[in-house]
Amino acid sequence: MSFSVRDVSWSAGGKLILDAVGLDVPEGATLGLIGPNGSGKSSLLKLLCRLRQPQGGVVTLGGDDLASLTRLAIAQRVAVVEQQAATLEELTVREVVALGRTPHRGRFSPWTAADEAILRRALDQVDLGGRGDQSWHTLSGGERQRVQIARALAQEPRELLLDEPTNHLDIQHQIEILALVERLPLTSIVALHDLNLAAAFCDLVLVLKAGRVVAAGPPAAVLTQGLLWEVFGVRAQIGRSTRAGRPHIQFLYDDPVRRP
Amino acid sequence: MTRRLGGWGPRALFALAGLAVLLAAIALAVSIGEIAIPPATTFKTLANRLFGAGYEVGRVQAGVVWEYRMSRALVAACCGGALALSGVVLQALLRNPLAEPYVLGISAGASTGAVGVMIVGFGAGALSLSGGAFLGALAAFALVLLLARGARGGSDRTILAGVAGSQLFNALTAYIVTSSADAEQARGVMFWLLGNLGGVRWPDVYLAAAVAAAGFAICISQARALDAFSFGEEAAAALGVPVARLRLVLFAATALMTAAMVSIVGSIGFVGLVIPHAARMLVGSGHGLLLPASALAGAIFMVLADILSRIVVPGQILPIGVVTALFGAPAFALLLYRARRPE
């Protein structure tokens, strides 16, 4: 078992963001976090890498209580890709990806051949091999996203947390990245907005609404007409995806949407 | 656009070159001054003091070279290095290119402490000007930390707290000077506020060197962690950096370094802000190189500024803070111009 969340609650600014959330993530699975804006997806991801501390409940990783692990221990195992990464420094693509090696390098240890190999491989995996010397500031939004993913991959994580990684990407890259994530022998938890991508690429989906878990399970089981209306406020028909065993949501664009 | 140095070979060469330039600058600083001392005398004095050679040299001239000029050059180097180092660290921690050593209130507090001792008589004679300045600096820093405490002390809030703290202490300084200082005291204070290496002697060198060395050691040991700050605190935390502890250690280290330097030579501006940027243009953003490069560049810059302050106006010594701004600002403008991004 990778992540295990028991009864976790978290508030910020007096408002309850996550309410008694529970989930179990099997090792190697790709879990999609879906839900409307404000449902707590990002907050849950932050709790999973302990960038926030839960006010109630326990998060365990591989059996260990997350709260008892050092930050370094977590970083050596869990890699996070935020929605937006911004920096004022003049960095090259190489330097950004090299940051991913930080948890595995001591204070003064030099850059090794192994580090170099991992860096190159990470860049190749996101299809940016050979662009190492390009300046970060000249990259497009989508390219920046891929560089961040490469950085996360350079961490050689066992768990990968991605917060809306496909937001700025061309469709070809959206598909490529999710296919990569699915393929990697890592446990991945991906917050996604696009329900069809979640359906196609995630082994499991977790649906959050107003901080509560509404449903959890394989996409085919979870993504029903009823759920789509209740949680997302849209009318749809569930058909079959080109990927075997996965549902494909056909939105009924002309039907009225649900007023909140 | 920027040069990147790979491997240890070129780095070592670069470091050696930097050190050589620094030594040359110090040699120049020791040879130039208000009274004309023949280079032969300077050389002999240095040989006597450094290698125990037994040359005959006039005692007064040898004294000026060693006791005055050498101590002054060394303190300038340590001060420039420490301020530049603090600038780099604060720019990384606060993710703000305009951050500099005085952003956390150090300079403002030191000024208040100094005028407190000089004009109001704080410490009732037991406290020296430097002591007062140091305590003032720490008091301001403590206040700023307190103000920045809420909301996880995010960078923006920290900077705002620093601005608030600095304004408060600057107001206090202004109040003391305008209400209680006579013209003479105001004149004395002014020289201190703009930076003054005139009163430096060898005991100051030992203090400055110790502080600079300790500060450098602490900062360089956190070079990797500082790199991780490029994309923010959360990103750094996600890379395994103990953010809260790091901020505390580095803020404390830079504050103490800066407070110590300011209490020895007054507040010399511009170095901590601009040298890090100039160094970045030369060696890139990786802190493993940037920290030593900035320290070296800061040291060289300060030694040269000291030389200029003694020769620019014949018969008079300009406050070094004026020189660092007057000569540093156009130099930086030039650097910016040459490094502008191609369209």
Add this chain to the structure above:
Amino acid sequence: MRLASFLAAATLALGASGALAAGKTQYPLTLENCGRQITFDKAPEKAVSIGQNSSEILLSLGLADRLAATAVWVGPVLENLKAANAGVPRISNNQPSFEAVVKTDPDLVAAQFVFDVGPNGVVGKREQFEELGIATYISPGDCIAKDNSMRDGARTKLFSMDLIYQEIAELAQIFDVQERGEAFIAELKQREAKAVASVAGGKAKDVSLLYWFSSSQLNGDAWVAGKFGAPGYITQVLGARNAVESGEEWPAVSWESIVGRNPTVIVVGTMDRRKFPADDPKVKIDFMEKDPVVSQIDAVKKKRFIELSAQAMNPTIRTIDGIETVAAGLKRLQLVD
């Protein structure tokens, strides 16, 4: 014979009345003072003096009863004027406010420094006083051949006691006490002449003098006398050289520079105040004897120090004290015959 004696008597009478006439001021009196014409219809009855020297001149002229108030004092009043001064209200030791001065309802303000009363006067401008019908008199010593844009100012010509004598004479004329004025001037001139005579012999020209007033930081740059101020006058009158070339009155000079000039004698300023540690003459001498470089110059090795009251280093009537003290010091150190 009768014509001759009549003429003689007439001449005598005229001469006598002439002498008496020289002693009394004719009003209305118009004077040129620091670039302004000032006019008096009668002798002032209530004066405010701003500046210790102005105050001490007026007190020396026996005008304590016509002094409404004084301000700006840097040290205790001269011993012989203590009793007279006791009866005069003092507004403050520092610069008074314009209103505080005007409140005493004076008809004359006598000021020592253009810095206090002048075009950018800290206390007030001359026009401001004149608008209220208050005449202003500024010490010629501070406005003739002097650039007062900075606090201490810089002189373009050597200060001379003649400027002080001029001030005494003019103030005596304004207040119609010219006899007292002349007597006072004569006394000061006599003292000056005596001191100068005591070092006549020509050897003083080999002597260079450095006057060290104080320093804001003991190790740091020292405030020393430029060559045109009162110390410069003392030096010149005694036939010696000023070690410092600057035209500023009190430039801040580094010890490297001082050491380079190798002054023959160091005149150490003494004062009552302890604003800075270096105010104390003992501290100054101790510093010089312990500093690794300064201790190596001749003047310090041979302890050629002359202690002089800082007030005597100001361009005032006390400059005469300065001349006397430095002359005596040079003789004591056997630098002159």
